[in-house]
Amino acid sequence: MKNTKFLIATAVLGIMTFVAIAADHIDAPATQSESTSDITDFYAFEGESTSNIAFVANLQGLLGSGNDTQNAAFDENVMIEFNIDTSGDNVEDLVIQAIARDGKMYVFGPTAPSQTGLNSTIATTSTNQLVVDITPYGQSAIVESSGGMMAFAGPRDDPFFMDFGQYGQIIGGNATSFNNPGMDTFAGSNVMSVVVEVPKSMIGSSGTINTWVESKRKQ
Template identity: 75%
Template sequence: MKKTKILIATAVLSIATFVAIAADHIDAPAVQGGTSDITDFYAFRGEETSNLVLIANVQGLLTPNATSSATFDENVLLEFNIDTDDDNVEDLVIQATPRDGKMYFFGPTAPAQTGLNSTIVSTSSNAAVVDITSYGASAIVEEFGGMKFFAGPRDDPFFFDFNTYTEIIAGNASGFNNPGDDTFAGTNVLSVVVEVPKSMIGGSGTIKTWVESKRKQ
């Protein structure tokens, strides 16, 4: 695959250890409603505890009708960044890029360059591809080299009472109800999921991880 220069289009979501959740729904004006808009980033230990699961969700607030036609943007690269030496610079990346109904993955591997610009590391020995699951279809999961991969629409798992939150900010409410109203109930996201053995990203040591979406320029 030809190497392609990619420039960053959205802000970094989060830095986390092995268990973390970060969310960025409907509050990034530069990409709001766009195909590069990251809604959530999740990082946690897998059911197989020697593995780490990384999930990036994009294109939030999709209604069922919108989900049926939603697609990953072929001009947007999703890049999972992994810092193994606590200097807040990525030492490894796992890149995901869609093409013709499939999601191609490269990594974990050392990035061609760090920072805001990226090049798809198509020369990585760790490479995989999975068919993108269609809306309403059974999940397609592929396994390559001990890693597992998925890409496709999923129900938005993020629970947040946005209306009460705005009332609290405005000084009209003092706290949330229990359990409150889920603003995102009934909406979907496009998910990219990678499960990777910890041994491939630094073993049992603490890492930092974050995700970026980057648009081809």
């Protein structure tokens, strides 16, 4: 039954086209009124297994603790796309796509995209697919694995550290450097996080890769 639901969902998802929106802690003009597509941070690093690489996208920054985060949800009209360039031309050769549906996060890829650039179609025909329940706020992380891939989706503490008070003092000419330690402006705030870990063998490159993330809204 679980597999049947997955196939039905992917058949519906496949006809959608998405357009990229840039973001960074709600300061990009395109996301001022659409904070559910706002990307706060992107991380790519070697997994606990040195044979894996993890990709992390955080969205919807500045969620407070309690009800603010508890009521937050992934936007079902927004797709998160991890782009991977293996040839050094700054054009994506592979993508990993993630989109929420009915309390679950569907992950497709790594796979070659049907088109590059700002527009995307969900790669429902990808050999690599995974679905994971979105972890509710305050609960232990729900992680699913399939074919060597692992995925998580849900609220997490914002890992970004920035002392905006001191930054304002520096910009205003009242200070020349940050304090050590500084005051973390993001302490106690949360983000909606998507984590996908894949074997390096799926990337098809043992050398350097270029990688970036986009949020793309359905058109």
